Structures are given as structure tokens and as C-alpha cells.
Amino acid sequence: MSFADMDVDTIWMNGEFVDWDDAQIHVLTHGLHYGSGVFEGVRCYETEHGPAIFRWEEHLDRLYESAKPYDMEIEFSPDELTKATVELIRRQELESCYIRPIAYYGYDSLGVSPAGCPTDVAIACWPWGKYLGEEALENGVDVMVSSWRKHASSQIPTNAKTTGLYVNSMLAGEEARRNGYVEAIVLNKEGNVAEGPGENVFLVRDGEIYTPGLAESILDGITRRSVITLAREMGYTVHDSASISRGELYTADELFFTGSAAEVTPIKSVDDTEIGTGTRGPVTEELQSAFFDCVERRVDDHDDWFYYVED
Template identity: 50%
Template sequence: DGVIWLDGKLVPWRDAKVHVLTHSLHYGMGVFEGVRAYETDKGPAIFRLREHTDRLFNSAHILNMKVPYAKDVINQAQIDVVRENKLPHAYLRPLVFYGSEGMGLRAAGLNVHVAVAAWEWPSYMSPEALELGIKVRTSSYTRHHVNITMCKAKSSGSYMNSMLALNEALSGGADEALLLDNEGYVAEGSGENVFLIRDKVLYTPELTSCLDGITRKTIIQLAEERGYKVREKRLTRDEFYIADEAFFTGTAAEVTPIRELDGRIIGEGKRGPITEQLQAVYFDLVRGKLDE
């Protein structure tokens, strides 16, 4: 049910299909966004819509894909799918991909298609994750070279690693994976940025091996406004083991506390007080209850 915006038109959900020879399906050259609309007193509001669209266009530019629409059109498409589907709150997925006009790595002149879908996705992890925190395992998969040199792009091809890492973590009894970079420093989660807190100071990996997360940026700003110092620096696993608190940030994961890493309890083994405070202000902000 519902509609999906596809190449300038709202089409019924079941008709938003691609051919099996869709180039991006084979080689992973495609970019996307994960965006969220929250229920507010004034109806659904898309959080950081322009920032997500800017990042989508930057991701496409890094991959040398030319989006055949203006940013305003893609912004409006996102507003339209939420409205037309009458969603009180939603997860939105803008996607840019190559068509099926040619196969092989040398294919040229491929059409660039854009889709925007939206659906209700109440909780990304388990419903208790936000309150109780999650168990995390350091992954044997790293944020590998292509991902690191291209990590400003949110591209389909980068998510093979993320999925392998997440599957490894889940099958090992954890809830999420922590990926290291090639040098062994902490990079990020499978689809989240990561923070630790020690002596009331927040630390997060610098942007050399992780996505420039919009939630990450928001949390840095909210924390600084509340008087916390935030440092962006290279971090090691053991700094997480001895942290007072740790948490993931992401559009899907929001602010998810980490209670355990590699079998080591972090802090009190539950959501820490600063994490709880920042989580609360984040929820107030996304639901329009906080002035920016």
C-alpha cells in the first residue's frame, strides 16, 4: 500500500520496481540516505531534511553520479511521500541508482534514477535498547580502504562490510558491531557513530574513518550547549572498556546506550546519566519541543 516517489512521480508501492539488470544492483554504485520524520504538535516533521539531502548529493558527487533533479525537488519528494502516505512518523529512504541501459564496469551513459520511499519503523533495534543499552562486539571486519577514502559518501557499496559485521555480531550473541579502521582505531558501528564519556568529557572518533553523521553533529552541538566538552580524536577499544559511558548515534539508532563491549561491562553496565540526559534533549529536539 501507499506510494513511492520514483523519477518525479508518485507511483503505487507495488509498481516501484527495477529491472534485474539494474546496474547498481550488480556493482553497488548507488547512494542513499536514511531520514526520519517525527510526530510533533504540528504534524510530522522531517528532522534535518536539508542536511540529509545535501549529504545525498555529496555522496552522489563523490561517486561521480549526476542526480538529474534539483535539491528542492528531492526535499519536496520527501515531504510528499510522508504526506501522501499519511504517515504520523516515518523512516525515509531516498535512493540514487544507475539504470539497466548497460552492463559491465565500462558501461557509459547510464541513466541515474531517484526513488524516495517512506514507511513506519517504530524501533530500529529492540524496543528496550534505548533504555537498557546494548551489547556490542568488536568486529573482525574493518571499515576497509575504499570505505575510508570514500567515507563521506553514504553509498550502497560500503554496506557489505556493515552487514557482514552486524551479522557476525548478532550470531555471536551481541546486538551491534563496532568496526575498527585499518590501523585498529575505533571507526563506528554498522550504521551508527560512536561516543564514549569519561570524566564528563565526550569523545568521538574524528571524521577520517566514519560517516559524517547528522545525529553525531547534533549530539556534539547539544552536549556543548549544555557545557560538556567534546573531543574528536582517534580512540582505541580499551578506552571504551574503561569509559564511564558509551553510546551510538544515528538516524535509526537515535541515541542508543552501550552497556557492554566484548564482554567488558562499560561503567555501571546500564544507560549512564549523561547519555540519558542527551537522549532526552535529542528526543525533545526531534519532536519539536526544543528551540534550536
């Protein structure tokens, strides 16, 4: 859905609440030219206790950690960013939404070195439905293995959520959509499974769960961490430092994506090869139910994973 069709009117920029249309940057902003920004994507869920931000502290931690390799000093404290976000959700009367905090090197000069450029910070919130479509959650998505490889962490840190990295995601995702698939799976430099363009990947085989380890050039997804915790609590064995070969994708019993945007989405085929029975598998369904029961607060467990806007 286009921003033009959304009922949102305020963005927080460098300490001020500004009208949506006035949230502008200079065309010579460093981050625009060199991808020198770090950001987060967070979901806030509608619950019977009002809007609840899922794993807000972990997302904020990752934002500051992402800034570190780039020597970027975010001058606002986590507390200030939290207050700004809560105020944006309240002012715009959002019951559920997606939250996008971003910090980037701003306007001063355009050498590749950001020396002298300010670190600008902004936060926007808007309503966002199901990332890969409503139907995808139930029936799963068709994916292709991208011809684009994920860069190694020795080339660009993959555990930092940096704006510039997403050209790789865009290439892979658009290649998949051009070829009639919903999403891509990207292999790392070694040819093993890394992740989706905006999702982590999980594989189920013989009742056990596997997901590529952090050394496989992946983002340390916060949904990934949460699903690993939920799965272990449900009694599953989870191999969270797996190396998964391309071939293992096709013979998996089940595959699914996790991500703040994609939540828990089953994968029903890879390169036109049906996965399992070609529908959402039983382990995926069980984990998906546990995930949605948790984020929509139908269960009391893990209340510390939520930041309640109305408290």
C-alpha cells in the same frame, strides 16, 4: 517489521508517484551489480505541529555530496526531492516515518563503467520503530568488536553514503548477532574505533565526551553533528576529532551510539565487559533526553533543524 505488514502504498520514482508494488527495476541495473548507488536514511517525527523531518537539508546535502566521487548527476533538484517527499508523507497519512531517498546507476549496459547508465532516483517512506529495540534506549545494548575492519577512506570514500559500502556493515552486524550481541563496533584499518555498522560511536570519560574524527573512516553522521551541538550547549567538552583505541572502549565510563535509525542508544557492554555500571550512564541519559525533547519538539530550540510537512 516486514513491508507486507505496513500500510504504505506509494513510491516516488524518477518524477512519478507509482504504486508500491510497481516500483520495480530491471535485473541488469548497474547499481544492483556493483553497489553504485547513494542514499539517505532520514527520520520524520510526530510533533504537535504535525510531521517534522529532522535535518532534511543536511541529509539532502549529503546525498548530493555522496554522488560526487561517483560522477553521478542527480537530475532532480533538492526542491523537487523535497516536494516528492512531503507529498509521499501526506498521501500516505504518515505521522512519523523513516525516509529513504536513493540515486543509483540504472539500466543500460553492464561494464563496470557506468557510462551510458541513467541515474535513477527514488524515494520511499514507511513507519519505523526503534532500530535496536524499544528496550535498548533505556537499558542499552550489548555489542562486540567485529573481526571485520572498516575499509579506509583511501579505498572507498567513507564520507559518502554509498549502497555498496553496506556489505561491510552487514558482515559486522550479522557476525555480532550470530554471536548473541545486538550490534557491532568496527575498527578502522589502523585498529582504532571507527563506528557501528549504521551508527557513530561516542565515549564518555571523566565527564568529557569523545567521538572519532572524520579521518577515522567514519560516515559524517548527522545525528553525530546534532548530538555534538546539543552536548556543547549543555556545557560539555566534546572532542570531535578523537582517535579512540580499542582498549579505551572497555574502560570508558559510558559509551553510546548515534544515528538516524539508532537515535541515541546506550551501549552497556563490549565483548561481555560491562561499560561503567552496565546500564545507561548519566551523561548518555542527559543527552538522550535533550535529543528526544528536540526531535519531538518539546523545546523551541533548533527549529531550523526541522522541515514541517504541513506548512
